[in-house]
Amino acid sequence: MTTGLEPDLRPSYLEHRAMRIDAGRLTALVSAAQPDDADRLSALGSWYAGYEGAIHDHHTAEEAVIYPALLERDPSFAEADAELEGEHRVLADRLEVARQSLERLPSAAGGGRWERERDEDVRATQALEAILATHLPHEEEVAFSRYRQAFTSDEFADLGKAAWKVVGTRAIVFAGPWVLDHATEQERAETLAAQPWLVRVVYRLALRPRYERLARPLRSTPPLRARRTEA
Template identity: 30%
Template sequence: MNTDTSTAAAPFTHSMVVIHRGMRRESRLLAELVAATRPGDRRRARVLAAHLADYLIGLDNHHHGEDELIWPLLLSRVDLDADVVLRMEAQHEKVAASIARLRELAGPWVRTADASARDALADALAEHRAVLVEHLDDEEANLLPIAERHLTRAEWDAQGEHFARHTPKTKILTLLGVVLEDATPAERAEFLAGLPAPARVIWRRFGARHHASRMRRLRADVRTSRVGTALAALTGIGIAYVGLSYLLDPVATASGFGLPAWPAGEDAAWLNIKGVRDLGTGLAVLALLARGKREALGWVMLAFATIPAGDMLTILRHDGSAATAFGVHGATAAAVLASGLLLVRAARPRPRRR
């Protein structure tokens, strides 16, 4: 039997898009955060594993609500679209298998915090996200329009009540924060309107601030590391390019260095020495990046910052171009120094909380 909701309140299916946005973000960040954790850092492993457990509770309960309340109703009311609903069920099984795998791998990582356990969990998180995003994209594109035609708002909203009943009360604010973090003001207002008044008050007075603080602590290191890594990559590529330029066309390249005079003729071979130096410096940075040695790269970048700083001082001492000294070499020294500080900061041990 086909039933549509043309005479009843249509469901607010966009709420699912808001929920999915949080799932996409957290599944991506969890993989990055786990992969960026230093071997042996058990405290960090416990923190991330706890957040992973919260995320999986939310995702698991969200899917159980659909399995119990949405798919059976739709299958009883659709004909040609039944294949879409059945595909959703099959995708849920794949996601459930990936969730079971993550829970299986999280325990050993928390106990040992070693690199092999970390890498296994990071790989499983990447596989989980691939399966999850495939499902979320399909659901938004093909299932939500069917739900709008065949379900009432009350039937759709029953998922929220199911979620609240089956989720530990201590996790509700955390998971609400995950959902609302990237919501627009209009989406946030619509979502909160469906909550009881006391829950809205608690969220506005305590929950939003608590979530923001928790996420800053949870994500600060990986964001710091990513900025430092990006600066290091740009620096390595740039310095290697300058080195090649000094090897291929030394005299023309040297004119932009900032000194008032340069050797010419056979004496210009000295410029090739600078080219080799710069090329080797850039390749050293890129080699450490390729091996994922972020902490070692941080210390190397701090050491390498002395090179452009020394170039700047040399130009100023010999009456060269002050604009080039500060604008090129000084700026390069600052970028290299910032990259090193960010990478070292991201890798340093975190103080224990009492």
């Protein structure tokens, strides 16, 4: 067991929050979709590519850097490690199925396949919500608790830098503003204050505006209409 300040896990919790909230928003969006929303659904594909990629990068970093380092410090993590990586595989599959369903839906607008394709997309996004509801609390319980015991703040920060080298700039270009989009004003201010001046400038002038353009189909107004109740 190491000594010193505990790791700052707030960014990790924020990532989990963003994953859960946006999976729910996707289900709500698709559930309410009507054929004349096809353009908006099609435009959502670029945002979803970033969302799927950010989750993939998150888990790649864990499996390549964080989990092995934790296992070296705490061999009791071995069983949980296997369980979490198995959940990652399920999550990757459900992300892919949701993407494929979302890609098919706009082309079904105005045709006889619309209702069926929309219902399949709803089931796909609900399945994505379900695995996130299982995996994220599990990871927080069995891994996050061990991070606090196994690493100092500086050690965990060094692991974060090593993880960033594995996943590359996409971890900043999309995931940075995506995660901060789900932060409170105080959380956002504290997170940005911890970043170098240049990163803060790039976020405000480039990354955040780019993310806002990508996310517009997810939350633009007026909202998608609720389904009409069949008589």
